[in-house]
Amino acid sequence: MSAWEESSTARVIPPARPRKLAKVPFVELADGRLQGVVSSGSDIERVYVSSIAAGSYAFACSTNNNRPCGGARGFFCNHLLSLLGEAVLQYGAERVARYLRVEVEVADGVAATAADLAGAMRATRPELVDRSAAAPVFSRFLRHLAYLELAPGTTPLPELQWFPPSRAAVA
Template sequence: MSDWERSSTARVIPPARPRKLAKVPFVELADGRLQGVVSSGSDIERVYVSSVGAGTFAYACSTNNNRPCGGARGGFCNHIRTLINEAVLQYGAERVARYLRVETEGEPSAQTLTTSMTGARPSRGDTAAAAPVFSRFLRHLAYLELAPTTGPLPEMQWFPPTRAVA
């Protein structure tokens, strides 16, 4: 067993390439989807929660207050395309292709992944995942505001302390 397997912390995989967080501050491969938060191109105070389902490529895009994206009619909008590009920068094209179960000809890239998924004629997916994704994004932002410390964070403790029974 290696040292990281015995430790109480998870191994962090460095990004495949550095990415700019201003356009897509949050991207994750989770819950059977590529999902994340994408900044609006027209309004600095608006963000979109976008996702693409693994295998089905069902897509969803809406604002953080559940208003549908006007560009996601009948296909991927620019927010979803940007999310795919940033996911490839964060995780690498091969890992994103494997997770989403996308088959491409040759070496995968953000462009070939998007082309393969749109060629499969994806359908509009459920926007129910938007709220938990946006909530996780806000929680990540809150951690950035904390002062550096080596002490424990109560909300990061996974197991409740055991109490002695009297």
């Protein structure tokens, strides 16, 4: 067992490049999808929960009130394209492409872009998917926001006690 597996902290992978959180405050590669929360361009109180499934590229986009996005008809709406762009900034194009199982052809020595990934997925004609993922994604986003409001400290948080104990604590 490696040292990080015995630790009570998780490894944090630094972002590929810094990103601004105003447009896409939450993005993750989880549950077999690229998923996240995207701010509305027209209403400051509205956000969209967007996701793209790995492999099939099936997509969903709806408001936090579970109303479907008007732009997600036939292909990715601007919310999904923003999510994809921020994922490339956060994780890097290679990691996003590997996770979503997108094969992108680019010139030698040139890194893939979010537009390259979207173009490769467009060629498969993805379909709209069940929006049932929206609630858990939005809930996880709200939980992350709650952690930002906590005062810095070293006391354990009860909801994070699922970490396995270290061997020293067991002995």
